[in-house]
Amino acid sequence: MESPIPNWPKMEQPREKLRRYGAKALSDAELLAIFLRVGIQGKSAVTLAHDLLHHFGSLQRLLASPAEEFICIHGMGLSKWAQIQAAYELVKRSLEDSLAQDSIFSSPGHVKEFLQTTIGGLPHEVFLCLYLDSRLHLIECHELFRGSIAQTAIYPREVLKEALRRNASALIVAHNHPSGNPLPSQADQELTKTLQSALQLVDIPLLDHCIVSQSGFFSFSEAGLMNIGNK
Incomplete structure (x- = not known):
């Protein structure tokens, strides 16, 4: 049974690492774990994030995944899918805005x-x-x-x-x-x-x-x- 993230040493917790060192210091799985917020019984959010990345093969495939496939994974639901999709859409809109501002x-x-x-x-x-x-x-x-x-x-x-x-x-x-x-x-x-x-x-x-x-x-x-x- 894996220990929940709040029981980890402070400096190993994704949110604390993000606060102290910035987002670039975190792995894909650690960043994804922040969106997942909690894991499932026996798995932390970080381990669950690793499982998701392994299932889809890449971060891009995960972000582009349809809800039907995402929610078939144990511990995933529409709420988590919606949170990830909302963040992904914000990134795309930010990049599009930059193209609208500059040649x-x-x-x-x-x-x-x-x-x-x-x-x-x-x-x-x-x-x-x-x-x-x-x-x-x-x-x-x-x-x-x-x-x-x-x-x-x-x-x-x-x-x-x-x-x-x-x-x-x-x-x-x-x-x-x-x-x-x-x-x-x-x-x-x-x-x-x-x-x-x-x-x-x-x-x-x-x-x-x-x-x-x-x-x-x-x-x-x-x-x-x-x-x-x-x-």
Whole structure:
């Protein structure tokens, strides 16, 4: 039987470590334990957090988990799932706010961090559009399509319509590869070319197409592939 956290030495308790040394001093399991608050009989919140991370395979998979899967784990319920989801949503909104405040070119790392946090760990494929104003500040991030693990059907006319509706001056598109490999397929390259051609008709430049996986990131712009439409 594991001793409850309040019986641990003060300096080993996650909340005390957080107070004294800051959040970066805590492991993923210790941070998660603070949200769980209490464990179950025979297991502390930290051990329970380790079990959750092991079950889902990664922190991103855990954060993106549906309620139905989460509550099947012994000791977990909708209340704990809701607390974790609320915290996760706050992180995503904070990252999105930072893109709205600064030009995307002044903080390219924020784009990568935002996309990986938002869609990197999802088990299904989604396609996002980041609509930018004339100063290249984020107007809105919009999930335009959602598909299976294998593919998402992308309709360029919908991308174009939504960009015009928001009066966007530029656009970044992104999608995830649940398989884990962020390298673009031939279909991804063809899609980029098609979107560039469609957006050029209304003078909206496509600045980048980003592909995100749980542990990887690929940028068409960084790879020098954004002139694909002119080849």
